[in-house]
Amino acid sequence: MARRGRHNPFIWTLVGISLAGLVLLTLPTVALLVRAFDARDVLSDVQARATLREALVLSLTTSLVSLALIVLAGIPIAYVLARGQFPGVRILDALVDLPIILPPAVAGIALLAAFGRRGLLGDSFDRFGVNIAFSTTAVIIAQVFVSAPFFIRTARAGFSRIDHSIEEAAADLGASPARVFWRITLPLSRASLIAGAVLAWARALGEFGATIMFAGNREGVTQTMPLAIYERFGAGDLETAVVLSAILLGTSVVFLVVVRLLGEPAIQRPA
Template identity: 45%
Template sequence: MNSSGFVPRVLAIPAVLGLALLVLPLAALVSRVEWSSLASDITSPEALAALGLSVTTGLIATLLCVMFGVPLALLIARSGPRTAAVLRALVTIPLVLPPMVGGVALLFLFGRSGVLGGALSMWGIQVPFTSAAVVIAQTFVALPFLVLALEGSLRATGVGYEQVAAALGAGRWTTLRKVTLPLAAPGLVAGVVLCFARAIGEFGATALFAGNAPGVTQTMPLAIYTAFNGAGISQGTAVALSLMLLVTAVAVLLLVRAWRPEAQR
C-alpha cells in the first residue's frame, strides 16, 4: 500500500518552506554561539543566578502542578461529557491566553488591591515581584500541559481495570495507586516533562507579575530579554542561555516521544 497517499506533490513546496521557517531561525541561533567561550558564558555569576532561579522555581512549579493537576485530570476524565467539556475549556484558557494578559490577571488577584492580595497584605505578605510570584506565574501557564496530557491518557485507559480491581475488593486509594496511575504513567510523565519545560521557558506572565530583579525574579528568559536590550548579562551569555533552552526543548520532545505507548512497542 502506498503510505504517502494521494497528496498532490506540489504541496511539498509550501511544506518545505514551512519547515524551513521553523528550522532556519534555530540554526541561525546555533550559528551565533561562541563555542570557545560557551563554558565561561554559562558559568558567569549572572547566568548562574538566572539558571539557578529558573531551575529552582521550575521544579517547585512542576511539583505544584502535580499536586493540583493530577486530581484535576482525574476529575475531568471521570466526569460526564458536558462537565468534562466545561472543565477542559477552563483548563485550556491559559494555553490560548496571551501570557501578558495572564500576568495582569495574576497581578489583579494577588496585588495589594486584589481579592487575595489585600487579605495577604493584612498579614504582611506580599506576593507580586517576589520569587513566589515567579512560581505562581510558572504554575499558571504550565498546569494545563500536565492536566491535558494526563486526562487524555486516563480516558484512553478507560475504567475497565478499575472496575475489576473494585470487584476484587480494592479500595479507591488502592485502585488509584496500583491501577489508575500506573496505566496512565506515560501521560503523567509526558505531562510532567512538558510542564517543567514550559515553566522554565515562561516569560510574559513572569515579567508583569514578578518583575525582572536579578537574583530574585530574573529567570533565564528574562535575562535573555534584558541582555538584548543592552542591560544585564552580555549578549554572548544570552545566546548561551538561549542554546540551553533550545537543548532543553529538544530533550523534552525526546522524553515525551519515549514515553508514548506506541514508542514502547
Template identity: 50%
Template sequence: MTRHRGLWPFVLPASALLLLLAVPVAGLTWQALEGDLATQLSDPSVHSAIRLSLVTTVVSMLAVIVCGTPLAYLLARVDFPGRRIVQMLVDLPIVLPPMVAGIAMLEVFGRQGWIGRPLAELGITLPFTTTAVVLSQVFVAGPFFVRAARVGFASVEQPVQEAARVDGAGEARLFWHVMVPVARRGLFTGLVLAWARALGEFGATIFFAGNREGVTQTMPLAIFIGFESNLGLAVGLSFVLLVASIVVLLVVGLWGERTDL
C-alpha cells in the first residue's frame, strides 16, 4: 500500500468526478423505483412515445446501415479527391449542437427550402411528420456508425485483402466474405452506439419534427413535456432511457470481450 501513497493527488479529483457521474444516476433510479413506476409507465402517452421511438429508430438504423456502410467502406479503402472534406462532413453532426441541426434541416426541407419547395409542389411535406423524426435520427446518429465502421474496415490488413484477390475474389466477394466478417466488431459497435444516440435524440427532432403525440413525440420529447406537466411520467421515461443506455454499454462491452477471444 505504501508504494501507492503518491497517487492520492489523483484519487481525490477522480473520486469527485466519479461521484458527480454516479450520484445523479443513483438519484434518478431511486426516485423512479420509489415512486409508482408501473402506474406512470402505463400511461397511453408513454406507450405511444415508446412505440414511436422503437419504430423510428429501427427504420433510421436500416437507413444508416444501407447508406453508411458503403460510405465507411469508401472512406477506409479509397483515397479519393475531397476525402478529407467528406470525412469532416461525416464528423460534423457529432460536434454540431442538435438544435442547430434541426434548424438547418427545417430550412432545407421546409416548404420554402431547397428540397422542401420542390417536394411541396409534388404534395410531399416532411417537417412535423414521422419521416422528419427518422431523418433527424439518421442525421445525428449516422456519423457514429460510419466512424466505427470505417475503423473496422481500415483494420483489415492489406495482406489479407491481397490473399483474397489472389484467390480470385472480386470487390463484392471481398466485401462480403472478408471485409465484413473481419470488421464485424466495428460494425456492430457502431450500430449499437448509433441506435442509442437515435433513441435519445431531442434537439434536432423538436425543431424539425415538432412534438405531436403519436406522430413525432418520441421518449425524449415526452420527457420534456412531462417535466412541465407530469414529473412522475418524466422520471419514469428517463429511467427507461437510463436502463436502455446501460444495456447498450453492457452489450458493447460483452461483444468486445467476445471478439477479443
C-alpha cells in the first residue's frame, strides 16, 4: 500500500501544492527577518528607539486591556448564543460577526459616528467634557470592536460542544447554575476560550484601519506599532519600518508560545 502511494501522481500533486503553499506562507516572514537583521543598526538612532519604545508599550498595554474587556464581555455573550432559545438569537448571532466583514475604514467611520464628538453617544459624553475620539480610549474601543467576534465565535463553539448531560448530572446532585457554570462549563470549554483569546489578542495587536480612522496617529497617545510602521513607511524610512515589523512579529510569537505553554497543561488536564 505504501509502495503504491509513492508512485501515485495524485499524492505527489498534493505534496507539491502543500510545499508551494508552505513556501508562500513562510517566505515573506523569512524575508522580513533577513531584511530586519541587515537594518538592525537603525536602532542606534535615539529617535527610532523612542518611537519603538512608545509604540510597543502602547500596543501591549491597549491590546491586553482590550483582551480583558473582550473576555469579560465575550464569555456571557458566547454562552447566550450557544444555549439561547429565545426569538432573535440568530439575528444576534449574525450581528456579532458584523465587525469581521466590515472594511477597516468603514469600521473606523462607524466608531466615529457612535463615539465621535458629534456622534450618537459622543455628543452626550462631550457635554461632560469627555472626548473619546482620537484618544488612547479610542484605540482600546477600536481593538475591542474588531477583535471581540474572534473570541466570541470560538468560545461559542466550545460551549456548543459540551455534553449537556454532564451539566444536568451536576445540577441533579444539587449544584447551583452558577456552580455548574464555574466548575463544569468553563473548565470543559477552556481550550476554546484560550484559542479565542489568542486570536482576539493577535487581532487587537495588529489592528490598523479602524484605529487610524477613529483614534488617529498621535505619537505616544494613539500611535500603536502598526501605525508607527505605517508612518515610517510613508516617510520613506523603509529600514525602520522593517525593523519595527520584525519586533512586532517577535512580540506576537513570544506571546503565542507563552500562552500555548501555559494553556496546554490546563487543556490536557482531565475534567
